[in-house]
Amino acid sequence: MATIKRIALLTSGGDAPGMNAAIRAVVLTAAACRIEVIGFEHGYIGLLEQEYRTLLPQHVHNIIQRGGTILKSARCPALQTPEGPKLAADNLQQLNIDALIVIGGDGSFRGALEIARYYDGQIIGVPGTIDNDVDGTTNTIGYATAIDTALDAIDKIRDTADAFERIFLVELMGRHSGYISLAAGIAGGAEQIICPEFSQITPKDLRQITTPIQHAQLLMGKASYIIVVAENSYPGGTTALAEALTKAIGIECRACILGHIQRGGSPVGADRILATKLGAYAVEALQQGAHLQMAGEVHGEVTLYPLAKTGDRTKAIDPYLVRWQQQVGSY
Ligand SMILES: Nc1ncnc2c1ncn2[C@@H]1O[C@H](COP(=O)(O)OP(=O)(O)O)[C@@H](O)[C@H]1O
Numbered sequence: 001m002a003t004i005k006r007i008a009l010l011t012s013g014g015d016a017p018g019m020n021a022a023i024r025a026v027v028l029t030a031a032a033c034r035i036e037v038i039g040f041e042h043g044y045i046g047l048l049e050q051e052y053r054t055l056l057p058q059h060v061h062n063i064i065q066r067g068g069t070i071l072k073s074a075r076c077p078a079l080q081t082p083e084g085p086k087l088a089a090d091n092l093q094q095l096n097i098d099a100l101i102v103i104g105g106d107g108s109f110r111g112a113l114e115i116a117r118y119y120d121g122q123i124i125g126v127p128g129t130i131d132n133d134v135d136g137t138t139n140t141i142g143y144a145t146a147i148d149t150a151l152d153a154i155d156k157i158r159d160t161a162d163a164f165e166r167i168f169l170v171e172l173m174g175r176h177s178g179y180i181s182l183a184a185g186i187a188g189g190a191e192q193i194i195c196p197e198f199s200q201i202t203p204k205d206l207r208q209i210t211t212p213i214q215h216a217q218l219l220m221g222k223a224s225y226i227i228v229v230a231e232n233s234y235p236g237g238t239t240a241l242a243e244a245l246t247k248a249i250g251i252e253c254r255a256c257i258l259g260h261i262q263r264g265g266s267p268v269g270a271d272r273i274l275a276t277k278l279g280a281y282a283v284e285a286l287q288q289g290a291h292l293q294m295a296g297e298v299h300g301e302v303t304l305y306p307l308a309k310t311g312d313r314t315k316a317i318d319p320y321l322v323r324w325q326q327q328v329g330s331y
């Protein structure tokens, strides 16, 4: 058992619904083990600029249902400079921090690995990102809520698309991963889903999209038609794709970019539960000596996964649903 007296905690990268629930779990679990928790604000910026406060159980009361993060989040280019990681490690050492918990995505974990080169204490990651693009855990904190938020929007767009018998392209987030698009597209009954894992669409070859549209029109006549498009799937973005499709098929296609709405809102139950489990487990794992690991959940069980491997390979999106969507969903 490692003797941990003081833990530091920060949230980094894109905020995700459930980060507050994870902060709460860390603080309550640490308090039960008589461990002090220091919260750095604005991700790694707070660590470099020594912007921190002590977190007590009363500070995390009534936050489990809140989106965003009470510690604030940020992207921090300064950590990516040659001096950044050493300064971060020096600041941790100066404050007698025995261990650091980073709640964020694979970018934040890369930052943590850099700090570890100079830091004597332990480091553990907790996966918090709507994109679900972190290996070593089935789901990341925030992903389930983002699906429901996107789905709510798709359902609403379907109403107006149906009334006007229009084609809508709905762009969802995910950076370079199609997790949110596949899940929300399937649940929203999208006629097509375009995401990096499926296929590459180029301006010169739009047939992959136009052929199923024409087929659907032969089958159903004019009807609403929804294409979910993962961001970064087409050069120039989804608005450019809608314009190109309008030209190619002679029917007006409208684009709707959902954007940061997907990052906000009260976390759904699944995210609150996952965040509570992983936040608590991170503290317990540190006490058992875990270092440079991520606290994840696979098949319902908590698990540790090397931080260095979390961004190594692209976690595959559900092959069964991919096949179904390609063979049947677009029919
Ligand atoms: N290679 C790296 N070296 C040092 N810090 C990094 C590195 N990659 C990412 N970071 C830090 O992690 C932060 C969050 O990473 P980012 O990829 O934006 O988000 P996420 O953690 O959600 O994937 C960056 O702003 C930077 O401070």
Ligand SMILES: O=P(O)(O)OC[C@H]1O[C@](O)(COP(=O)(O)O)[C@@H](O)[C@@H]1O
Residues within 6 Å of the ligand: 013, 014, 015, 105, 106, 107, 128, 129, 130, 131, 173, 174, 175, 176, 231, 263
């Ligand atoms: O808020 P920003 O900086 O524009 O970043 C947008 C990106 O952040 C995300 O919302 C979340 O990504 P990360 O969790 O990797 O930071 C991505 O889906 C999106 O591509």
